[in-house]
Amino acid sequence: MCLILFAVNVHPRYPLIVIANRDEFHQRATATAHYWQDSPQLFAGRDLARQGTWLGVTNTGRFAALTNYRQANANTPSPRSRGYLVKDFLDSDETADSYLHHCQTQATQYDGFNLLSYVTGEPLYYYANRENTAVSRVSDGIHGLCNHLLDTPWYKVEQGKHAFSLALAKKTVSIERLFQVLMDTQVCHDEHLPNTGVSLEWERLLSSRFIISEDYGTRSSSIVLIDKNQTINFYERSFNPQGLCTATVHQEIK
Secondary structure, three states: OOEEEEEEOOOOOOOEEEEEEEEEEOOOOEEEEEEOOOOOOEEEEEEOOOOOOOEEEEOOOEEEEEEEOOOOOOOOOOOOOOHHHHHHHHHOOOOHHHHHHHHHHOHHHOOOEEEEEEEOOOOEEEEEOOOOOOOEEOOOEEEEEOOOOOOOOOHHHHHHHHHHHHHOOOOOOOHHHHHHHHOOOOOOOHHHOOOOOOOHHHHHHHOOOOOOOOOEEEEEEEEEEEOOOOOEEEEEEEEOOOOOEEEEEEEEEO
């Protein structure tokens, strides 16, 4: 994932609302969200190159998602796929807090990541394996996570949080409106771009919420709604290099 916007105890019906874009090279083989044969309780898209996932839920009420931490000069030898961080939590029966503390002890085995973990009825927790970040409980409110730390005020995060809050201002949550928040293609002005060690051209391309280019871009958008009755609604749209929707998924899990 390259952008996750989420609302914790903001809406009266939904303790957790998550909207997210996964940005990736278009040539990387990917399966749309489905129940996995080798983990039957797990519902998520799948990275077919390494067999992990970037965001998923289970029929036992678990949720997890991650973003990469952008570090152009990272040099971790043969790192374990970060997609297993999500999969392993969803396959486990650990609390969200305990699992992230376990990840903290293995932080050097992975390239940079941000990880969210949640069990319905309990708090949402966050951990990043960069900049000595501690495992923390996420406070109530609207938050954003991109390729730096939680709520780092990058353009796409700040503008996304604002648009997300407007979309949630009404009592009725519109799925279409939430997808529109994720599909904004506005690029940040150069003077406000972060300096993460990649080229200026890449910084520009990566600065919009929804990325369109021939080789790399937004591959899918996901929406997860978890209500007070512990019902999960999972929506996903997949996109081609031209930014056109090629597949849609909706799964309700009680």
